[in-house]
Amino acid sequence: MTGAAKLLRWYDRYGRDLPWRETRDPYRILVSEIMLQQTQVDRVKDFYKRWLKQFPTWKKLSLATNAQVIHAWAGLGYNRRALVLRDIARAVVADGVPTTESEWLALKGIGPYTAAAISAFAQKKRTLPIDTNIRRVLGRLLLGKTFPTIDDDPQIRHAAESFLPQRGHHEDVPQAIFDLATSICTKNPDCASCPLRDHCKAAKLFLAGRVKIPKRSVKVGNEHHHRNKPFPxxxxxxxxxxxxxxxxxxxxxxxxxxxxxxxxxxxxxxxxxxxxxxxxxxxxxxxxxxxxxxxxx
Ligand code: SF4
Structure with missing residues (x-):
């Protein structure tokens, strides 16, 4: 059985039920992706449902004022995202729903990760959205790098070509990797419980206890603090x-x-x-x- 098949079998059994995984609607997928950019999954769930109740379609959102979307976004933080989302809705209503990854990428406010995510999850394109989770799992699995960095992305993308299934549910692979990354292939991975351990180039190193786990593997952003203020x-x-x-x-x-x-x-x-x-x-x-x-x- 291939690594991807084992991963998908594991995902069938242990994958999280998330509301945005029940849809192929590009609008709903985009809403979830923008909300998830700087917010934890559990917090996003309720906001996502409430937002869709108020703005169920591109059209409805495109007609919203700045004040309306700012009110609807209250509590999620990084409020610029609400305006970005509304502006994307206006562009889509004016020019139509993009059908390729590069068309998504051409929209202001959509970066390479989000363009790939919508293409994969909404439009079933065989593409790989690489975020820190995907990078960590695939960098370990396919390259044997214990703590891969953004510089490894081109190599990860190349190696993932033969990992992603040609047919079938290739769009479920990134979703399965997200779940593996948050439950098993964490900073300090539990390789013994991993469905991919027989395929993984880094598993031996971790299982032998030969990897020093850094205290902080994620770089904290350089946020501006005024004077001696306790918060950014x-x-x-x-x-x-x-x-x-x-x-x-x-x-x-x-x-x-x-x-x-x-x-x-x-x-x-x-x-x-x-x-x-x-x-x-x-x-x-x-x-x-x-x-x-x-x-x-
Ligand atoms: S075997 Fe270990 S390092 Fe490799 S993917 Fe699984 S949890 Fe991550």
């Missing part, structure tokens, strides 16, 4: 948006102390102003004189 700017931007969303309108000079208990007007007002300006540029906020609101368009 992203957290304060989220607080500002939450405030405006809930209050409807807020005067700019009052925002600082409301989002930061240690706010110092002399040292921090510029920082708050800059974040608000940036959010206005991103389409998340609007300002008339010193009154900040959600955008109305």
């Amino acid at each position: 700017d992203r957290i304060y931007r989220g607080r500002i948006l939450k405030l405006v969303r809930e209050w409807g309108q807020v005067r700019l000079p009052t925002i600082g102390p409301l989002v930061d208990p240690n706010f110092d007007r002399k040292l921090d007002q510029q920082w708050i102003n800059k974040m608000v300006e940036r959010m206005i540029k991103d389409g998340l906020l609007c300002r008339k004189k010193d009154l900040v609101t959600l955008p109305t368009r």
Whole structure:
């Protein structure tokens, strides 16, 4: 039995039931992919269902204003994603649903991973979306690299050509790998329980205990921190948006102390102003004189 067949057999038995795995609708798949970009699977499940209730189709979403999608996205974080999704819906309504990976990639806001994921999961194309999970499993399995990096992607893609089944459910292979990556082939893998251990080029190293597991294999992003603030700017931007969303309108000079208990007007007002300006540029906020609101368009 091939490695892929063993993996799919394991997936049949242990794969997670996720709502976006029950559909081939490119819209629904895209919604899930954008939501999953920076958010854990368990958190996305409820948001995904709620979003689809409010915006069940490309058309419905394309008609939504910035304020409506910002409200619907409340709690998911990285709010720009809501606007990106709505803008993609507008492009699709205007020009039609893309049918190839390169057409997906041509849409603003869709990167190589997402283009491959929609092509595979919605349109059954034989392509491989490579994210950190897929990279870790296939880099170990096919290349024997214990902690593969992004530089290994071309080699992984090449080696995966003969791993992906030619026919049948090749689109289930990446889904199965996601589940294997989160349950068995984790940072410190449990190779003894892995359905792929007889095919894996790294299994012997791990099983022999010859691999030093780094404390931190994922590089923490270089997020900007203002002065001695305990959180990156992203957290304060989220607080500002939450405030405006809930209050409807807020005067700019009052925002600082409301989002930061240690706010110092002399040292921090510029920082708050800059974040608000940036959010206005991103389409998340609007300002008339010193009154900040959600955008109305
Ligand atoms: S055998 Fe070990 S290293 Fe290889 S894919 Fe399975 S869990 Fe990962």
